[in-house]
Amino acid sequence: MGTGHTSKEEVMRAISAIVAALSIVACLTSPGVAASPTPYTATPELVSAALKEAKVVWYTSTDVAVSEKLSALFEAKYPGIKVQVERAGAERVFQRINQEYGSNIHAVDVIETSDAVNFVLFKRQGWLLPAVPDDVAKFWPAEAKDADGQYAAYRAHLSVIAYNSKYIKAADAPKSHADLLDPKWRGLIVKAHPGYSGTIVTDTYALSQALGWSYFEKLGQQKIMQVQSSTEPPKKLALGERPVMADGNEYNIFILKESGTPVEPVYATDGNAVVIGNAAILKDAPHPNAAKLLYAFMFTKEAQQANSDVGGLRSFRPDVKEKEGRVPLAKIKLLYSDPAKLEPMIEELKKKYEEYFGT
């Protein structure tokens, strides 16, 4: 898939496309005129206040190795502040925070999930603290952040089809979602679950809109292997447990491929779901200063570049350089989903999913 160097224009074009989609969300979720708070930076005062708290709790749905990497960078930059990373699938993070907040337990400082709907709901509950790091104010397009400054897009990635090239030649690999319905793939496909993964909630919604539910009904007949998080299908692919994945994180495929594992992403001709991972600070954060410090750090060039280099995540920051060999978003058919439209459909989506896939 070597497509040579990615020009900045291409990246920017793709990002502005994502941003256009996000703007719909931003409009729908901002209740009126409340202005965004004044941007802040990691001032020495903030750092010393955070040092006194000595700890920050981060609930995330980013792959555990990638999120631990970011926390290691933060800990190296601010010695004396420990990051406690709580990694689970977006839907489990969401379930956990709901259970905790329902019981008035405020353990979490910074939250970040791959399900944009989560943030629509958090905001409506009034759980989020308006806070805009300077970097977000300067570099993030207005549409890639909440108009009231309550959250911003920390990362983006795609949910893609992929295959293990040790078992399948590029010419034989599926080219589209429709190809996955070929009987020759029966028993050979792995896929993640929308009950656990925000990426897959987004992906299932986007594909059901683009291809219709009949796609999933037929895929359900393919004797697929069902796993939970969208980080897992790439790992099953790497093991050779199944040679094809129907959905899962593009960034895990990047990580594996770039470390020499024979896996290849497929940018399906019938569309690939774009997944936005927002982040926010909780209003009742137990370590408010450390939370602000980590949140600001998450949007720095350093963190975003590391996310791209080590984690294979796409960034909204224009000065982040993507590794060579990664297909630029501009060359991929992208499917956007509007969280505001997705939200009322979640229950039906999960019910249909269980009907077609059994779990």
Added chain:
Amino acid sequence: MSGVVADLPIAAAPRRTFDPSSAIFVVISAALGGLVLLPLFWLARYSLSDGAGHFTLANFRELVSDTSLRKPAIVSITMALGVGALSAAIATPLAWLVARTDLPGRALIRALITASFVTPPFLGAIAWEILAAPNSGLINQAYRSLFDLPPFVVLVDIYTLEGLIFAISCYTFPLVFTLLANAFERVPGDLEDASAILGAGQATTLRRITWPLVMPALIAGTLVAVLQALTMFGSPAILALPAGFHVITTKIWSLFQFPPKPGLAAAAAFPLLFISVLLIWIQRRILGRRGYVIMGGKSGVPRIARLGWWRWPAFAFVMLVLALTVILPYAALLKTAFTKNVSEALTWSNLTLHNFHFVFFEFSATQLAIRNTLFLGITSATVGTLIGLLVAYLVQRRVIPGVWLLGVIATIPVAIPGIVLGVGMFLSYSTAPFMLYGTLWILLIAFVTIEMPAAYQQLSTSISTMNPELEEASRILGANRMTTIRRITAPLLRTSVVATWCLIFIGSIRELSATIMLTTADTKLVSVIIYDLNESGDLGAISVLGITLLIVSFAVVLIANRLPLLGGRQRLPLS
């Protein structure tokens, strides 16, 4: 409560001091009753009310009408019966061979079977994933390379109902085995001699005399295995999802996903509770009849059958069982822990300490989880043993009229599946006035409650074999009941106290069904992070954590057996 003891006239001493045992009785009864009944009360309340708190039967109606709820129930029952049958089929010949034949290495075999009991079932399930996943599984790979077969030809597939039944049975058969081996040892030798004298061959004696005598133990053990499988969460969560089906416990758990339906989850818990109570009742009835086994009394040591030439096929069978339940799973975990990609061959270049580095130096949850697990294991074991000891003592010695009720309360949790208790406790302790969710205390209460029946049962048995005269002598010499327990009873009970302590400790490490409902970021346990890591497929890290967990629990058990507690290491005669 008078505190005067009917069967020990000497207790009504001239010094009418306050006997602390009656106060303890009241406190323990109230505490235990509250612990057991409060979750059930909240479960009932949630299942019968709608979102606004009004009475409704809608949850139960949905339970009956919704196929996505009915199907998991049927799958669960099939699975549980399968586990029962398979556990019995493995345990029966094994127990006979170990208890009643001259098979070589019997002591070692028993020890290894205990090792498979110490393995948390969810860890065993993950190990079996590594071994028998259809394509990457090590067994399937070996099969393909042995017969030079193309990729994706499958010998065994763990992601099936049969695979799940097998993976659970590997860690439930030791229960059947233990009960059965004890029963085989208790069969009175003179009855078998009589049969032999009357001309029956070895096979006939086995069929006509021995078999009917151990039958109750077999049925009772099998029912315990069925119950364990029915209420298990970890293994189905790991193996049934990839296979594309739910069991009742995973379905209840999924009802807490967004949008959560706690009312329906509470309602779905009741059929599970009902089946458990039914199974326990059947088991009690069968065990109640066991009396005639013991009636033979101490009529000689059991006769040992000579296997002769048959010892070799028998030995092969035992080795096969041990390979499948202990040796292969641990080898698979070790290989995964030390390799980059477990499905590749074990070579020097593939060898790595990366997984260890990740778990101990990069993964921020590790230290907290290990600390919490140890703290909870040790406190649950200590508190549970103390309460169990007190309850068993009060009940066995009939200290106060009506004290049998305490024994009943201590036994009730045996019928409450872990996930049901977890849901009930979450509903009870996540709102005022008992706000415990988010603390380690809620997990402590859960573990003590879950382990109480076994602890009570074990201690109660030992106390009943102990002659009360020794305690009476102590009372005559002026010690009150508490002093007597401390100075006389406890040292005599040391062996079973330590055994109970270890049982609760291991139980708390194996527990996942209630834990998964009750844990939060600050109250993580190793079992939970293993489950979380499984969600994202990080097998290397899981293997490292699993091996660490086992080493730590073996170390704790060893230390517990050597501590000079309760009057030292030496084993005292019990009467």
